[in-house]
Amino acid sequence: MAAERRPHCKFWFYTRSFKHQILFEELTELASLDNVSGFLSLDTANYDVGMLRFSQAEAGVWKLALLQEEPLSLADGFLEQVKSLAEKHEVVVFPKHHGGRHVAPLVDKNYTICPQVVGGLKLESRPNLAKPCQTCAFCLP
Numbered sequence: 614m615a616a617e618r619r620p621h622c623k624f625w626f627y628t629r630s631f632k633h634q635i636l637f638e639e640l641t642e643l644a645s646l647d648n649v650s651g652f653l654s655l656d657t658a659n660y661d662v663g664m665l666r667f668s669q670a671e672a673g674v675w676k677l678a679l680l681q682e683e684p685l686s687l688a689d690g691f692l693e694q695v696k697s698l699a700e701k702h703e704v705v706v707f708p709k710h711h712g713g714r715h716v717a718p719l720v721d722k723n724y725t726i727c728p729q730v731v732g733g734l735k736l737e738s739r740p741n742l743a744k745p746c747q748t749c750a751f752c753l754p
């Protein structure tokens with residue numbers, strides 16, 4: 614596995630490929646490496662399967678990435694379920710954004726709102742300056 618052969622590199626990924634058992638098991642193996650962080654990417658279309666997978670997996674292997682389409686569009690009970698199953702450092706929220714605007718972020722002490730989406734960190738193309746994810750580092754292993 615490429616990530617396994619590069620223990621000094623940090624990898625992180627977000628996936629919606631958790632519906633099929635075999636693929637989920639392969640990705641779980643990848644997310645289990647010390648130098649890899651894996652996020653189950655959840656939205657209103659897949660959160661039920663995603664939360665099931667999250668609860669079935671060994672604790673600490675997966676984190677959650679919530680695509681927040683609208684403040685009130687997530688189903689009743691879902692956010693409470695997230696809070697009851699996930700640790701504070703395991704949930705990142707990406708408010709839906711387009712053209713420099715984003716929906717009002719969920720406010721909760723258990724969630725980390727991606728600062729690149731809500732404007733705290735700008736995209737940086739200059740090679741000698743840190744990129745937003747390097748500065749923030751929440752998603753990194």
Ligand code: SF4
Nearest residue numbers: 727729746749751752
């Ligand atoms: S800026 Fe932070 S929260 Fe957003 S994707 Fe990068 S590491 Fe994750």
